[in-house]
Amino acid sequence: MDDKQRNEAYNQYVKAKIPKTRAWPSLFNSFWVGGVICLIGQAINDLLKLAFPMLSQQTNWTLTLIILIFIASFLTGIGVYDQIGKFAGGGSIVPITGFSNSITSPSIEFKSEGIIYGICVKMFTIAGPVIVFGVASSMVVGFIYWIISLF
Amino acid sequence: MEGVTIKLKKQPKIIGSYAIVGPKEGQGNFGTYFDYVMKNDFFGEDTFEKAERKMMENAIVGVIQKAKLQTSDIDLLISGDLLNQIISSSYAARAFKIPFLGVYGACSTMAESIAVASILVDAGFCKNVVCCTGSHFSTAERQYRFPLELGNQRPPTSQWTVTGAGSSVISLEGEGPKVTEITFGRVIDWGINDVNNMGGAMAPAARDTMLRHFKNTKTKPEDYDLILTGDLGKLGSEILIDLMEDEGIKLGTNYGDCGQMYFKRKQQTLCGASGAGCCATVFNSYIMKKLKEQQYKKILFMPTGALLSTTSTQQGDTIPCTCHAIVIEA
Numbered sequence: 453m454d455d456k457q458r459n460e461a462y463n464q465y466v467k468a469k470i471p472k473t474r475a476w477p478s479l480f481n482s483f484w485v486g487g488v489i490c491l492i493g494q495a496i497n498d499l500l501k502l503a504f505p506m507l508s509q510q511t512n513w514t515l516t517l518i519i520l521i522f523i524a525s526f527l528t529g530i531g532v533y534d535q536i537g538k539f540a541g542g543g544s545i546v547p548i549t550g551f552s553n554s555i556t557s558p559s560i561e562f563k564s565e566g567i568i569y570g571i572c573v574k575m576f577t578i579a580g581p582v583i584v585f586g587v588a589s590s591m592v593v594g595f596i597y598w599i600i601s602l603f
Numbered sequence: 604m605e606g607v608t609i610k611l612k613k614q615p616k617i618i619g620s621y622a623i624v625g626p627k628e629g630q631g632n633f634g635t636y637f638d639y640v641m642k643n644d645f646f647g648e649d650t651f652e653k654a655e656r657k658m659m660e661n662a663i664v665g666v667i668q669k670a671k672l673q674t675s676d677i678d679l680l681i682s683g684d685l686l687n688q689i690i691s692s693s694y695a696a697r698a699f700k701i702p703f704l705g706v707y708g709a710c711s712t713m714a715e716s717i718a719v720a721s722i723l724v725d726a727g728f729c730k731n732v733v734c735c736t737g738s739h740f741s742t743a744e745r746q747y748r749f750p751l752e753l754g755n756q757r758p759p760t761s762q763w764t765v766t767g768a769g770s771s772v773i774s775l776e777g778e779g780p781k782v783t784e785i786t787f788g789r790v791i792d793w794g795i796n797d798v799n800n801m802g803g804a805m806a807p808a809a810r811d812t813m814l815r816h817f818k819n820t821k822t823k824p825e826d827y828d829l830i831l832t833g834d835l836g837k838l839g840s841e842i843l844i845d846l847m848e849d850e851g852i853k854l855g856t857n858y859g860d861c862g863q864m865y866f867k868r869k870q871q872t873l874c875g876a877s878g879a880g881c882c883a884t885v886f887n888s889y890i891m892k893k894l895k896e897q898q899y900k901k902i903l904f905m906p907t908g909a910l911l912s913t914t915s916t917q918q919g920d921t922i923p924c925t926c927h928a929i930v931i932e933a
Contacts (some may be wrong), residue, residue, distance in 0.1 A: 461796030466803040537754020561750035564650040
């Protein structure tokens with residue numbers, strides 16, 4: 453048996469040996485925590501509508517997002533959000549609060565390297581790809597939208 | 604089988620040992636055996652890197668005191684850690700007027716430094732040599748993985764880097780367990796590229812060194828009171844038992860792994876502990892105590908190390924690993 457075959461066999465053996473994450477409990481926790489975060493967002497939105505009826509719907513949405521981002525950032529700072537993440541997984545990563553956490557956490561972590569080389573450089577190490585793909589895909593969608601609108 | 608097993612003629616002794624750990628480690632299974640448990644991970648410093656450095660300085664000072672020596676009695680300091688360019692060791696060495704030799708064997712650094720020190724002492728080039736190895740959860744996490752506060756889940760195969768430093772003094776004079784045989788490890792890569800599965804990557808390296816050691820010394824697992832690997836963890840040590848079984852060697856109850864035993868189950872470290880500080884702190888506290896009490900008469904200490912870097916990982920390379928074995932007799 454040559455090295456390549458041995459490595460393949462070994463990789464297969466290790467793969468079979470790895471303890472598996474139990475999918476259903478993880479999915480359930482993700483589902484309900486993610487749902488609760490969305491529910492909080494909706495509640496903030498509705499309360500804003502009640503408190504400031506003069507604001508437009510667009511401004512209202514923006515304010516809701518800002519508040520959610522602030523809450524997540526704050527919870528990251530006091531060391532709570534990573535505990536939620538440990539429990540909920542995707543449920544707390546996918547909403548905008550997870551995005552906020554992914555920017556705040558490296559900023560805290562690399563504070564020791566200074567403002568420029570630490571915070572500013574490392575801030576987007578995790579969120580960077582999300583932003584790049586977000587901008588790129590919105591450009592593609594915008595382009596398609598423009599083509600369609602020509603006809 | 605290539606490579607020799609070095610038999611030390613004068614059998615240098617480990618005349619002092621010291622272990623300092625973080626608070627989480629202090630609550631683990633070996634908690635009561637450590638010399639010092641830090642109150643928090645910062646250890647009075649403003650960054651984790653400085654804390655790691657201070658921890659190693661403390662370990663060096665502590666072990667020299669415990670061996671009842673002065674700094675001026677020490678001929679050489681051999682030290683290593685996990686940070687890039689082994690800064691914790693070099694910066695810690697800056698505080699002492701002792702010649703410094705930096706070594707890197709990832710998590711196997713403790714065995715590597717004891718081995719090199721024993722050879723130098725045995726040959727008569729040095730009288731007293733201090734070996735020190737450490738790691739810090741927060742510095743390692745930030746170098747190899749994600750920020751601490753990021754809300755992600757750890758995969759079930761991941762291990763927890765130990766915050767701690769261990770040190771030993773090797774000398775011909777004084778009392779203590781003897782270092783008798785050394786088998787240096789080859790670099791083994793069986794094609795695992797999952798950085799969250801270090802146990803699986805390192806087990807083949809442990810297998811290789813173990814097979815060579817048994818063959819060269821004509822011994823069997825039963826000849827040792829304890830065979831101790833470093834941080835293979837729960838999964839890795841199971842794999843090693845399987846791999847050795849394939850070679851017709853049965854590892855029984857005298858086999859243990861520091862990483863697997865380190866933390867209690869409720870501490871949620873998944874596959875156990877890892878890091879250069881893992882075997883360094885266990886060896887320099889619990890194991891040394893049991894050797895001195897003659898509960899263990901002959902042990903095979905063989906920590907493994909994964910010789911990867913973040914660059915090699917990002918480029919998708921597989922993980923080369925090594926394992927150095929030393930035999931210690933009471």
